[in-house]
Amino acid sequence: MASKISFVEKYWDKLLVLPTIVYLGIFAFGSFGLVLFLSLTDMSFKGEIAGFNFIFAENYIKVFADPIFQTSLKNTAILVCVAVPIEMLLGLGMALMLNQDIKGRRFFRLLFLLPLMTTPIVVGNIWRLMYNSEFGLINYILISTGILNKPVPILGQPETALFGIILIDIWEWTPFVMLILLSGLQALPTAPYEAALVDGASSLQIFKRITLPMLTPTLLVALLLRLMDAIKIFDVVYITTFGGPGLSTEIIGLTIYKEAFRKLNLGYASAMTVVVLFVVIILSNIIIMVINKLMRR
């Protein structure tokens, strides 16, 4: 008995992390190993796994020449590069507003959080309602104010569909940026502001010389998290356009899903997954490197 207790006491720190390591070992790192293995095979799935052959790099060669994969990479890049900067700007503006002394500040903060908390599938459905060309609120407003003379199916035509998705992303994620920046603003020291007021600095000068430099680390954190999350978009596109019309809103997550679970090419879809994972790892390392460089300055 005594030896049992001393065993627990001796390895206490390691025993505590053991369940986590086993759990994540199976699900995260086991998963990764399995995907890597599958990506070298031609495995397909028809209710059960049939036999499969090792075809090694063949899937990878195919992935890089796949026009659908290229289109979805391009669309994902457009979405990230357009939506995230707008979210950062709007989020900063809102955080600055809510950092002022206004009545009901806490109430407004809570109100703006609602889009972020909304189930993504429901977010998609809300905007299907909003965009609907027969009764949707957006077309109703545009027509009754005379901006349009006939309804436009925003998600139903290739020219505007990706723009429609980007607007949904902005609606859903600007509150996220706002929340992080607001907490950053509220953690800033007050002494520099008092000194600036004594010196008679204008609001614009205070913002440019004091707020912005001190807020930069928080801004970069928000940017990093948004970039990583924007790549993950799936639910909203699944429920609104499913990648269509044509391939106009096809994004990475959806392409892998369709390849694996609609066309049932597990091997090929695994190769896509590995490529995406490496792109994400490389991208995030580049971003972190840039951030570290900026922070040191």
Next chain:
Amino acid sequence: MNKAFLKLTLYIGLAASVLFFFTPIVYLFFTSFKSQVEIYQYPILPKDFNLENYLIIFDPQRSGRFILANLISSIIASFGSVAIALPIGTIAAYSISRYKTGGDNLFFMILTTRMAPPVVFSIPIFLIMKYSGLINTLHGLAIVYAAFNLALVIWMMKSFFDEVPKDIDEAAQIDGWSKIYTLFRLVLPRVYPGLFATAILCVIFAWNEFLFALLLMHSPLNQTLPVGIAGFYGERGWEWGQMAAAGLIAILPIYVFALIVQRHLVRGLTMGGIKE
């Protein structure tokens, strides 16, 4: 002059923000009271606040849907995942906070499991679940959600444990208390509020999750709310009013949870981005 102008911009900005971020949710609320015909007749406000859509979706014979079963499935899967991830993650977080177990590498590796796109794990987890017989079961879904919530629990609980003075552990050791007693009787009670906030954040994540529920749950009775709602396509196309009603049922509990944990949201959301 300058000040008045700033004040005016502030209130215009605030009004515009409220309109943009709140109108779509109000619109969903209004739509949930409209019948399929009324949606075309009354573009904004419903004619009256008719609860018909809510009654239909909760009656499987009239709607052919199982929203009540979906609701129960969502509750089981999300709370089940917390029941698994919270104890496992909390003890690991304590170990990482107090003993720096695994150094920076272990902590960083745990966090990366949350940074990678979920779709990366879709194929292997589908196969693991299928061949372990856990596919299409709610405890199977809870186990998968727990894997994703584990990183969040460790991140949150480590920061809460870091706030508890180490003197407590050291004093307990000098007094001759066992390490088990120190953790469960002396340290853990001090992080109960953090434990509660972490649990709710995990519930919110699991509740909103769609991809794995879609892949793993095939029978309509076992599907969670997001999957149930994604299937609102009837003989006459989308049944908008019913879909809106089901959407509100799904998001109202989350809004209540968000209200409870709003103080801890920033900590939960910045996971992996802020080094403390």
